[in-house]
Every structure is written in structure tokens, then in C-alpha cells.
């Protein structure tokens with residue numbers, strides 16, 4: 001069925017003077033307009049505490065778009081002047097949100113909009129509750145048209161806070177109106193996991209405990225803290241990366257084929273994976289923190305020496321986890337997950353390692369295990385996949401060598417769109433498939449809650465390495481090692 005055309009709307013961004021809006025959302029909104037994906041007549045209303053006027057907000061946004069090299073000055077000016085407005089909401093008082101509603105209605109009337117509204121919360125976690133309450137109490141929802149509420153991650157700090165936030169959201173919004181964002185789901189290669197598996201019969205027939213020995217998922221960043229101490233000190237890698245991005249990849253790798261492509265079929269299958277994971281104990285998790293070291297040939301400070309970080313901080317910058325999915329497809333297959341900052345390279349990938357042949361004519365079992373056959377899916381930066389398989393080395397002797405067959409997205413399709421662009425386009429179209437449902441976010445917190453409540457002690461690793469030794473031991477105890485794709 002062709003997707004219905006997007007409808008003109010008012011796109012209201014809370015946190016409009018913040019980093020996410022200025023560096024990410026604004027260039028994406030500009031790009032959606034430039035590619036004709038933002039419906040004619042739509043308007044963008046920036047909301048924040050600061051007492052800006054429309055003119056000073058437009059000036060701020062012009063600089064941000066110029067810095068992002070979004071387009072020519074002329075095009076940027078016409079976007080900014082025609083589309084952008086600003087309203088200050090200085091406090092959480094209902095009166096301020098009533099003033100916001102009046103401004104929303106006034107812009108809608110002046111622009112001939114029929115009352116379709118998107119509210120995007122580009123805010124810190126602690127501001128979600130008061131903003132949702134403000135929207136609800138000031139009757140910004142229900143609107144004369146449709147309303148969509150977009151909530152950035154992290155959705156809660158643990159199970160209890162995520163449940164409380166869901167309850168609050170549902171007091172004022174139906175679940176069908178809610179779009180919980182995880183930008184990894186907007187990445188083409190993350191979505192391609194479904195196509196790779198379910199559009200290729202030969203792949204799917206290998207994708208189970210019958211053939212797969214173990215699975216590794218690596219989400220490595222070479223960057224460190226990047227001036228985000230205030231947020232990161234109270235988050236850490238488990239909340240910042242594992243509960244959301246890493247877990248999303250895990251569910252897409254582990255899920256059963258959905259009954260159809262509709263949003264609930266896919267999301268139901270993801271939830272079932274989370275429900276089937278054997279509960280984690282402290283011995284299944286390694287928490288690490290980087291000390292000083294070298295990245296890209298440059299000396300870099302340790303986490304505790306970063307500006308704004310407590311010199312005794314217990315926050316983890318690395319997490320490794322081993323787990324099992326106790327279901328028909330994956331029973332007893334180890335899954336190893338790891339993510340960290342200040343790793344040697346930026347790479348996100350999934351590797352499925354095949355079992356050894358039952359009888360090894362050409363190699364010893366040890367030889368096979370040192371370089372086993374495997375499929376690797378490279379999610380970023382060099383998007384694509386590769387197959388490592390055995391070939392005979394020509395000659396009299398029977399010698400076997402492992403070779404790699406590679407597919408690079410860039411060779412065929414050129415540069416890929418930004419994940420945020422895909423997701424914002426979906427919000428405008430009203431397609432929630434790539435967003436996280438309430439039960440999914442809670443199931444994911446359920447998995448990590450025991451670890452958050454009694455975290456294993458920190459292990460340290462020098463910046464520019466693959467994490468603490470304990471992460472190696474974690475997989476070795478289950479007879480395996482880490483793979484990553486480059």
C-alpha cells in the first residue's frame with residue numbers, strides 16, 4: 001500500500017536552544033524541507049526557557065545551519081524566515097503552557113494549519129515529566145488535528161522511573177501518539193538486519209542454534225566524554241548505550257520473523273526476545289572505565305580527569321555482557337555484547353560465528369576455531385557485511401585458508417541518510433515502526449535493573465584499548481573470544 005502523503009503540521013521542539021536541536025535536529029529539519037519531505041505550510045516552533053524573540057531565535061538557527069553547511073545563505077534565510085518561530089516557556093507553571101497553547105493556536109491560524117501537532121522533547125530526562133504534564137494540563141492535546149509526542153532517550157533511569165514516566169505519558173497521550181526515539185533504529189544498516197535475515201532464505205536458514213556457535217555485538221567509539229560530564233556522570237555506558245542502542249541491535253538479531261511488516265508485529269517479536277533472555281547476574285557483566293592513554297596517536301586524559309567529572313567517579317565508560325536467549329531458536333548460544341568509549345576505533349558490528357563442521361577433514365578443530373567461518377554485519381562506519389569462509393590454497397598439498405567476501409553499501413548506494421532524518425520523516429508520516437513501544441522499554445530496563453541496583457566493581461582500561469582484561473575473561477570463561485568488523 002503506498003504511504004499516504006504527509007500532512008502540514010506545527011513541529012514544536014522543546015529544548016530548542018540546546019545542543020541536540022542546534023547541531024542535529026535543525027539541520028535534519030532543513031534537509032527534510034530541501035528534499036521536499038516536509039509538507040508545504042508546516043511550521044517549526046522552538047520552545048525553551050531563554051527569553052528570545054522570533055528574530056533572535058532565527059539568528060541563532062541561521063548560525064547553526066551555516067556551521068552545519070546545510071545550504072546556501074539564501075536558502076537558509078528563506079527556511080528560517082518562513083518556517084521558524086520561538087516561544088519562551090520560562091517555568092513549569094500551567095500558565096506558561098497556556099501561553100504556549102495560545103501561541104500555537106495563533107501560528108496555526110495565521111499559517112492556515114488545521115491543528116496537526118508534533119511535540120518533540122529534546123530535553124534532559126528530569127524535564128520530561130513537567131513538560132508532559134504542562135502539555136496535558138494546558139490542553140495542547142487533544143489538538144484539533146492529530147498529535148504526536150516524540151521523546152528522546154534515555155526513557156527513565158531504571159525500571160521504576162521508566163514505568164512512572166510511561167504512566168504519566170499515558171495520563172495525557174495514547175500509546176499510539178508516542179514516539180520514543182532511539183536513533184540507532186534510524187540507521188539504514190540496523191533496519192537492514194531485518195531485510196538481510198528475512199529477505200534472504202539462505203541466511204535465515206543458518207540463523208539459529210543449529211548452525212551458529214555464538215554471536216558478538218560490538219558498539220565501539222573512539223571518542224571520549226566530549227564535554228558531556230553533567231549528563232554522563234549520572235548515566236554511564238549501561239544507561240547511555242546498552243539499555244537502548246545495543247539492546248535494539250540484539251533484539252533485531254534475535255527476533256523471530258514477524259507475521260507482517262506492520263509496526264506491532266515487528267515490535268511484538270522484539271519484546272519476546274527480551275522476555276526470553278536469561279536474567280543476568282553480576283558475574284555476567286563487566287563495567288570498565290578508561291584511564292589516560294592514546295587515541296589516534298594523541299595522548300588523552302583518563303575519564304576521572306575529564307572536565308566536570310568527579311575524580312573518584314564510579315561511572316562506567318565500558319560495559320561487556322554475556323547472555324543467553326532461552327528459546328527454541330537460540331537455546332545455549334552465547335551472545336556477547338560490549339560497548340565503550342575511547343576504544344581503538346569507531347565501529348559497530350555484529351558477528352555470527354558458525355559451528356565447526358562435525359568432522360574436520362581439512363583442518364584440526366583447533367585450526368578451525370582460531371579462524372572460524374562467520375558472517376559479520378557492519379553497522380557503521382563502513383556499512384555493509386562480509387562472509388568469512390574457507391578455500392583451498394591451490395597446489396599439491398591440501399591447505400585451507402580463510403577468505404572474506406565483502407559488500408559495502410557505499411559502493412552501491414553512495415552515502416547513507418542520517419538516522420535522525422529517517423526517524424523524523426517517519427514521525428511526520430505517522431509511522432511508529434522504528435520507535436520503541438512502552439512495554440519494550442520496560443522489558444529492556446527489567447533486564448538491566450538488577451545490574452544497576454548492585455553494579456559489579458569497576459575495572460580499568462587505558463584509553464585506546466579494547467576494554468579491561470576482565471572483558472576477555474568474561475568470554476573466555478564461555479570458551480570464546482571477541483570479534484569486531486573493520
Ligand code: BG6
Pocket residue numbers: 221240241
Ligand atoms: C548517543 C549517546 O545516544 O549515541 C552517545 O548518548 C554516543 O554517548 C552516541 O556517543 C553514539 O551514536 P553514533 O550514532 O555515533 O554511534
